[in-house]
Structure formats: C-alpha cells, structure tokens
Amino acid sequence: MRLTEIGEFGLIDRITRIVNGSKPDIVVGIGDDAAVVRSDLRKLKVLTTDVMVEGIHFNLAYTPFESLGWKALATTISDVAAMGGIPLYGLVSLALPVSWNVENVELLYKGLKRCGDVYQCTLVGGDTVQSQGMCFISVAVMGEIEEGSVVRRNGAKEKDLICVTGELGGATVGFEVLESGQGKDNFPDSVSRFLEPKVRLQESQQLVKEMHVSSMIDISDGLSSEITHLCQQSDCGCIIWEDQIPVSKEAIFWSRGHEKAISAYALKSGEEYELLFTVARTEFEKWRNSTKNKKNVLNITVIGEITRKEEGICSMKGGKKKQLVPDGWDHFHK
Amino acid sequence: MRLTEIGEFGLIDRITRIVNGSKPDIVVGIGDDAAVVRSDLRKLKVLTTDVMVEGIHFNLAYTPFESLGWKALATTISDVAAMGGIPLYGLVSLALPVSWNVENVELLYKGLKRCGDVYQCTLVGGDTVQSQGMCFISVAVMGEIEEGSVVRRNGAKEKDLICVTGELGGATVGFEVLESGQGKDNFPDSVSRFLEPKVRLQESQQLVKEMHVSSMIDISDGLSSEITHLCQQSDCGCIIWEDQIPVSKEAIFWSRGHEKAISAYALKSGEEYELLFTVARTEFEKWRNSTKNKKNVLNITVIGEITRKEEGICSMKGGKKKQLVPDGWDHFHK
Numbered sequence: 001m002r003l004t005e006i007g008e009f010g011l012i013d014r015i016t017r018i019v020n021g022s023k024p025d026i027v028v029g030i031g032d033d034a035a036v037v038r039s040d041l042r043k044l045k046v047l048t049t050d051v052m053v054e055g056i057h058f059n060l061a062y063t064p065f066e067s068l069g070w071k072a073l074a075t076t077i078s079d080v081a082a083m084g085g086i087p088l089y090g091l092v093s094l095a096l097p098v099s100w101n102v103e104n105v106e107l108l109y110k111g112l113k114r115c116g117d118v119y120q121c122t123l124v125g126g127d128t129v130q131s132q133g134m135c136f137i138s139v140a141v142m143g144e145i146e147e148g149s150v151v152r153r154n155g156a157k158e159k160d161l162i163c164v165t166g167e168l169g170g171a172t173v174g175f176e177v178l179e180s181g182q183g184k185d186n187f188p189d190s191v192s193r194f195l196e197p198k199v200r201l202q203e204s205q206q207l208v209k210e211m212h213v214s215s216m217i218d219i220s221d222g223l224s225s226e227i228t229h230l231c232q233q234s235d236c237g238c239i240i241w242e243d244q245i246p247v248s249k250e251a252i253f254w255s256r257g258h259e260k261a262i263s264a265y266a267l268k269s270g271e272e273y274e275l276l277f278t279v280a281r282t283e284f285e286k287w288r289n290s291t292k293n294k295k296n297v298l299n300i301t302v303i304g305e306i307t308r309k310e311e312g313i314c315s316m317k318g319g320k321k322k323q324l325v326p327d328g329w330d331h332f333h334k
Numbered sequence: 335m336r337l338t339e340i341g342e343f344g345l346i347d348r349i350t351r352i353v354n355g356s357k358p359d360i361v362v363g364i365g366d367d368a369a370v371v372r373s374d375l376r377k378l379k380v381l382t383t384d385v386m387v388e389g390i391h392f393n394l395a396y397t398p399f400e401s402l403g404w405k406a407l408a409t410t411i412s413d414v415a416a417m418g419g420i421p422l423y424g425l426v427s428l429a430l431p432v433s434w435n436v437e438n439v440e441l442l443y444k445g446l447k448r449c450g451d452v453y454q455c456t457l458v459g460g461d462t463v464q465s466q467g468m469c470f471i472s473v474a475v476m477g478e479i480e481e482g483s484v485v486r487r488n489g490a491k492e493k494d495l496i497c498v499t500g501e502l503g504g505a506t507v508g509f510e511v512l513e514s515g516q517g518k519d520n521f522p523d524s525v526s527r528f529l530e531p532k533v534r535l536q537e538s539q540q541l542v543k544e545m546h547v548s549s550m551i552d553i554s555d556g557l558s559s560e561i562t563h564l565c566q567q568s569d570c571g572c573i574i575w576e577d578q579i580p581v582s583k584e585a586i587f588w589s590r591g592h593e594k595a596i597s598a599y600a601l602k603s604g605e606e607y608e609l610l611f612t613v614a615r616t617e618f619e620k621w622r623n624s625t626k627n628k629k630n631v632l633n634i635t636v637i638g639e640i641t642r643k644e645e646g647i648c649s650m651k652g653g654k655k656k657q658l659v660p661d662g663w664d665h666f667h668k
Contacts, residue, residue, distance in 0.1 A: 001436040011439060011462060018443045019450075019457045026458060035458035037423055039478065040374040047458055049425040049474055055466045056429075089371055091383040093427065093472035095390075102335040105345060109352045116353075123353045124360060124369035124381055128345060132389045132468065138427035138461070140383055140474030144373065 031233070032153050033082035033217060036145060044147060046085035049140040050076040060135075062178045065104045067195040068137070069111025074199050075220065076139040077119050078273045081204040082218040083152070085145035087121035093138040095131035111196075112139075119201055149208045151277070155215040156234035160278040162304035165200050165207075168223060169251025169265035171272045176254070190250045197273040206298055207277060211287045216277040224267040224315075226276050228326040231306070231313050234278075240304035240324060242266065242317040263317065268327045278306055365567070366487050367416035367551060370479060378481060380419035383474040384410040394469070396512045399438045401529040402471070403445025408533050409554065410473040411453050412607045415538035416552040417486070419479035421453055426460035427472040434469075445530075446473075453535055483542045485611070489549040490568035494612040496638035499534050499541075502557060503585025503599035505606045510588070524584045531607040540632055541611060545621045550611040558601040558649075560610050562660040565640070565647050568612075574638035574658060576600065576651040597651065602661045612640055 003011060016030045027044060028036040034048030052058055052072050060068075077087045092112060096105065105128075116123050121141060156162075174194025177187045184191055200218070207213045215234055217226050223245065231238050245266040255262045279287075284302075291297045304315075315324040337345060350364045361378060362370040368382030386392055386406050394402075411421045426446060430439065439462075450457050455475060490496075508528025511521045518525055534552070541547045549568055551560045557579065565572050579600040589596045613621075618636075625631045641648075649658040 003430065003432050003434055003436055003439070006436055008462065011436065014436065014440055015443050015460075015462070018440060019447050023456055026456065030457075030459050035423070035425070037458060039379075039422060039476075040376045042374045042376075045373075045379075045476070047423055047425055047474075047476060049427045049459065049461050049472075051427040051429055051461045051463050051470075051472070053429045053463060053465045053470070056464050088373060089369070089381055091369070091381055091474050093383045093385040093474070095385055095387045095470055096337065098337050100337055102337055102340055102345065102348065105337070106348055106352060109349050113353050122357055122360065123364075124371060125364050125383065126349075127383050127385045127472070128342065128349070129385050129387060130390050131387045131470070134466065134468075136385075136387070136429055136465070136470045136472075138383075138385070138470075138472040138474075140381075140425050140427070140472075142373075142379070142381060142476055 033079040036150050043144040046080050046083050046143045046145045048079040051138040053136050054134040065107035066111035069108040070115040070196045072137040072139050073112050073115040074197050076141045077199045078218045080143040081201045082216050084149040084208040085143040087141050087143040089124045089142045090121050091140045092126035094128045095136040098130055151216040153217050153230050154233040156278040156306045160214050160306040161284050161302050162278050163300045163302050164276050165203050165300050166274045167246040167248040168272050169269045170248040172269035173251045173254045187250045200275045211279050212283050213277040213279045219272040219274050219276055222268040222270040224324050225326040237307040237309050237311040240315040242315050244303045246301045367413040370484050377478040380414050380417050380477045380479045382413040385472040387470050388468040399441035400445035403442040404449040404530045406471045406473050407446050407449040408531050410475045411533045412552045414477040415535045416550050418483040418542040419477040421455035421475050421477040423458045423476045424455050425474045428462045429465035429470040432464055485550040487551050487564050488567040490612040490640045494548050494640040495618050495636050496612055497634045497636050498610050499537050499634050500608045501580040501582040502606050503603050504582040506603035507585045507588045521584045534609045545613050546617050547611040547613045553606040553608050553610055556602040556604040558658050559660040571641040571643050571645040572647055574649040576649050578637045580635045
C-alpha cells in the first residue's frame with residue numbers, strides 16, 4: 001500500500017497503533033501538538049519535535065539562512081505553546097550538503113539562537129551530519145507545564161466559543177509574494193510572518209491562566225484543517241462564522257489584487273502559528289469583564305461555536321451554512 | 335568558506351561559539367555525548383539527538399526497515415548511556431519519499447518500538463513529513479541521570495586506565511559483508527551488530543555505580559577517533575596497547591581472509607557502540623577484587639593508560655610506540 005493512499009493522518013493512526021502503550025507517566029501521548037509526561041513531582045514535561053525539509057518546507061532561493069534557523073525553532077516552540085507549556089531546551093538535528101558554506105550554517109545557527117533567546121529556549125545540543133543534495137532540519141524541544149495547565153485538542157464542549165489569536169492570511173501571502181519574486185516591499189508583514197513567524201507563547205500562558213481554555217491547537221496547516229482535527233478529537237461539531245475570521249490588511253489587499261476569495265486565505269492559510277482555541281462562554285464573559293478598559297489586552301477574535309457532533313463541521317457565510325472541507329497540507333496525499 | 339575546509343568538528347566549534355551561553359541550569363552543554371540539564375530538584379535530565387540519512391548512514395538495498403528503526407533509536411540511547419544516564423522518552427522525526435510503502439514505514443516503527451521496549455524508552459511523539467528522494471530519521475531522547483553519576487568526556491586523569499566494553503571490529507565487518515553482497519550467513523554476529531547494535535546501557539550503569547569511571551564516550555566513530563576526543567577534552571595524552579584491544583573472532587577471520595591488518599578493525603571500526611572509558615587504578619583494583627569468583631561480571635578489557643598531555647596520543651604495538659592518528663568518520667572532511 002502506498003503512502004499516498006492513506007495520507008499523513010492515516011499513517012499517524014497506524015504508527016500510533018504500533019507505538020502506543022498506555023503508561024501511567026504519559027499524560028498526553030502521540031496525536032496532540034506535543035507529548036506531556038510526568039517525570040518528576042514538581043512539573044510535567046512537554047516534548048515535541050518538528051522537521052523541515054528543503055524543497056518541501058522551504059526554498060533557499062528566497063529564504064535567508066537566519067530566517068530558516070528562526071523558523072525551525074519557532075514552529076517547534078509553537079507546539080509547546082499550543083499545549084499550554086513553556087519551552088526550556090532545544091536540540092537541533094541538521095543534515096547538510098557538503099557544498100554549503102560555513103558562513104551559511106553560522107547564519108542558520110544565529111537565527112536559531114535569536115529565536116531561542118526571544119522565547120527563552122536554550123539550545124543544548126544536536127547532531128550535524130552530511131546529506132546528499134538537500135538540507136533537513138529537525139528541532140526537538142523539552143519544556144514544562146503546570147499540572148492544571150495542559151490544554152489538549154480533545155477538550156472542546158458543545159456551546160464553547162471558538163476563537164483565534166491575531167490575524168490570518170499573511171503567511172500564505174508572504175509565501176506567494178516570495179514565490180512570485182516581486183513586490184516583497186509592499187507586503188512586509190506577510191513576508192516577515194512567513195519567514196520568521198512569531199510564537200504566541202505569552203498569549204498561550206494568558207489563555208490558560210486567565211481564560212481556562214478548553215482546547216487549543218496552533219494553526220500550522222490552515223484553519224479549516226485545524227478546526228477539523230480539534231472537533232474530531234473532541235467528538236463534536238462546529239460552526240465557523242466565515243465573515244468573523246480576522247484577516248490581515250495585507251492579505252485583503254493581496255487577494256483583491258489577485259482576484260482571489262479572501263475566505264481562501266482565512267480558511268486555508270497554513271504556517272500562521274496563531275492559536276485556535278475553544279472556551280466556555282461563562283469563562284469568556286468573565287475574562288471580557290475583567291479586562292474591560294484595560295490596555296494591552298490579548299488580541300483574540302470569536303469566530304464560531306462548538307456544536308453537537310451530528311451537526312457536522314460547518315461554516316456560515318452570508319447567512320448560508322455549508323460543510324467545511326478541511327483543506328490543509330497533507331504530506332502524503334496527492 | 336566550504337564545510338570541507340573546516341570539517342565536522344571545526345563546524346561544531348563554530349556552532350558552539352554562536353549558541354553557548356553559560357546558564358546555571360545547564361550542567362553539560364554542547365560538545366559531549368548528550369546535554370545534561372537541571373530542570374527539577376530530584377534528578378538531572380539528559381537530552382540528546384542523532385540523525386541518520388539515507389545514502390550516508392544506511393543503504394536500503396540491504397538494510398531491513400525494522401533494523402533501521404532499531405538502529406535510529408539505539409544510537410541515540412547509546413549517547414545517553416555514555417553520559418551515565420538512562421533513557422525515558424523518545425521523539426521520532428521522519429522525512430520519507432512519498433513513494434514508500436506503508437508496510438515499510440510500519441516495519442520501521444516496529445523496530446523503533448522493539449528497541450524502545452528493550453531499553454525502556456517510550457516513544458511519545460514525533461513528526462512525519464514528505465521528503466524529495468531520500469529518507470531522513472532523527473531521534474531525540476530525554477532521559478535522567480543521578481546527580482553524582484554524570485560522566486563526561488573531560489574527566490580522565492594521568493595514570494587512569496583506559497578500558498573498553500565488549501569486542502570491536504564487528505560493525506565494520508558487518509558493513510563490508512553486506513556491501514559485498516555475499517557471505518552474510520558466515521558472519522552473523524557482525525551483520526547483527528552493524529544492523530541492530532546493542533546499547534551498553536546496563537553496563538554503563540554498573541561502570542558508573544561500581545567503578546566510578548572518570549570519563550566515558552561511546553564508540554560511534556572508531557576507537558582512535560574517540561580516544562582522541564576524550565584526551566583532547568580531558569587535556570591529557572594516552573598510550574593504547576594495540577595488542578590488547580579486544581577484536582571479535584569474526585573480525586579476525588574476516589581480516590585474515592581479506593589480507594587486512596586486524597589493527598585497522600580494532601582502531602578504526604565505527605558504529606560499534608561499545609563504551610570507551612577511563613578509571614582510576616585504585617577504583618579498578620577495588621572493583622576487580624570485589625568481583626573475583628563472581629559470575630556475570632562485566633566484559634571489559636584494559637587497553638591502555640592516560641599520560642601527560644606532552645606525551646601525546648600514542649599507541650604501542652610490538653614494543654614500538656607511535657603517534658595514533660584519529661581515523662574516524664568526519665561528515666564534512668573529504
């Protein structure tokens with residue numbers, strides 16, 4: 001059987017069946033943004049890893065080496081944030097063509113280090129080897145998480161509000177601008193979001209502590225895909241109010257200029273690394289009241305609500321309800 | 335500047351300068367077999383990662399997928415053993431050509447799982463993505479280590495004995511047999527050692543607890559290369575008694591059949607994953623007396639002694655002393 005027949009998520013299911021044994025020290029195993037383990041009395045540990053492959057995840061024709069380093073670590077830390085954890089230590093696995101210049105490897109590590117400094121994740125080791133033809137980077141991060149702060153993908157409940165941090169669309173615009181080879185200066189926020197995504201780490205801590213969110217996931221594959229994961233794992237349905245999805249100004253401008261539907265950017269743009277989460281209405285109201293008239297309040301938007309499973313995974317646009325088709329990246333489906 | 339000009343270890347030096355900041359919670363940073371961090375009060379955590387790239391580290395023409403999985407995890411656990419730690423959790427980063435069969439990925443994971451079961455290292459997560467053309471596997475392991483049990487590469491002292499576990503040579507013989515495409519059945523131990531190396535995990539625990547070894551490293555690049563790392567980091571010299579190096583029967587038989595010097599296998603064979611360590615003479619004598627007439631005693635051999643730095647890194651053969659040239663694998667030197 002070919003990988004293309006079962007796709008990335010079919011493969012993960014099969015791997016999970018081979019690997020998973022339930023052990024009392026494993027709080028969250030395979031299938032969430034990161035694993036959570038109980039290895040000491042004080043705090044839980046969170047463990048996660050991400051891979052980036054040249055030609056699949058990045059194109060060196062327009063990706064500065066320093067940005068590549070930043071992104072490799074940032075995307076891994078984003079998984080820690082999506083669990084409610086904070087990162088502590090990173091390990092870098094790097095396979096490089098021998099033809100690379102030393103200076104470029106140094107720039108890559110400067111980007112890794114800069115990202116680690118911003119999010120307080122110390123690089124403690126790694127392995128650097130030769131590859132034939134292309135570059136692979138894998139970063140593993142260990143972090144920690146307080147006992148009551150673990151937020152899984154499976155905690156959404158009927159009537160919970162669905163929210164998202166920040167604005168979407170920019171990462172795809174950045175990608176399209178860079179691929180087109182022109183207009184980079186007109187879309188600085190989008191290009192920067194694509195090359196060096198920020199991690200919603202502080203936001204995650206606030207969401208967990210101030211709003212007691214019921215489930216959370218980071219948007220790496222696109223909103224429609226992530227909300228589908230979240231609903232499937234929470235065994236519920238949802239309705240996403242398409243017109244409420246916050247889309248960046250640059251994404252609106254770009255989509256108009258290219259005669260594309262804004263909703264495509266809102267629903268499908270991956271590598272955004274914003275947080276998608278659900279929260280009980282009462283918790284949300286409490287939080288809203290407590291932050292009234294305050295400055296520097298979290299930038300979050302309510303974009304839908306959780307429904308019963310039977311109602312399906314749907315979106316609403318202009319008063320019309322339709323089924324939401326997950327349209328994100330699958331590494332093995334054609 | 336090209337990577338080939340500075341080599342793997344020149345690159346690691348440069349990376350270390352960019353990344354390393356001294357932080358009080360980092361007990362051992364970049365440059366040893368694994369990192370050791372103090373993240374809770376009870377025990378230290380040990381973190382390490384290893385990469386394997388198709389065409390560089392393995393050849394799928396003769397490597398069973400299950401063995402590939404075993405080896406990817408075993409080599410990482412070996413780094414934990416070389417620090418004196420025990421493994422707890424593993425993360426698997428996998429980049430695969432879409433053309434792979436699902437069954438082969440499942441076999442790979444069965445090998446990972448079987449290795450994890452043997453050494454009690456639970457696979458808790460990972461990332462599986464598409465690659466173009468070749469397979470890349472990186473395994474990160476978190477383990478733990480007691481406060482007094484950390485064994486670094488830099489602890490060797492003048493007059494310490496140099497010892498090695500098990501017998502060497504088999505991994506290279508296994509590789510050469512498999513590459514030659516014939517005679518596999520005549521060298522079963524060597525082939526098995528190359529495809530599915532055992533980890534000296536229990537031995538490491540005994541060495542740390544019963545013998546208080548002063549420095550330790552696992553033999554992944556060949557004895558001459560590893561003893562050079564160990565002496566350089568410990569700021570000392572050594573003399574290796576070549577005729578004392580334990581070489582496997584199959585390696586002796588193979589080298590004779592191919593008119594190669596046995597010493598080449600003894601000194602240069604990489605991917606052995608035996609432990610090379612140093613121990614104070616008094617500790618060694620105490621241990622030897624305490625294990626007299628006992629069964630199941632550790633299989634270790636004294637192969638040399640640590641000298642002053644000025645005496646250099648040398649070997650002795652047939653009463654003749656000469657400089658030992660590190661001759662292991664360097665990923666970026668030609």
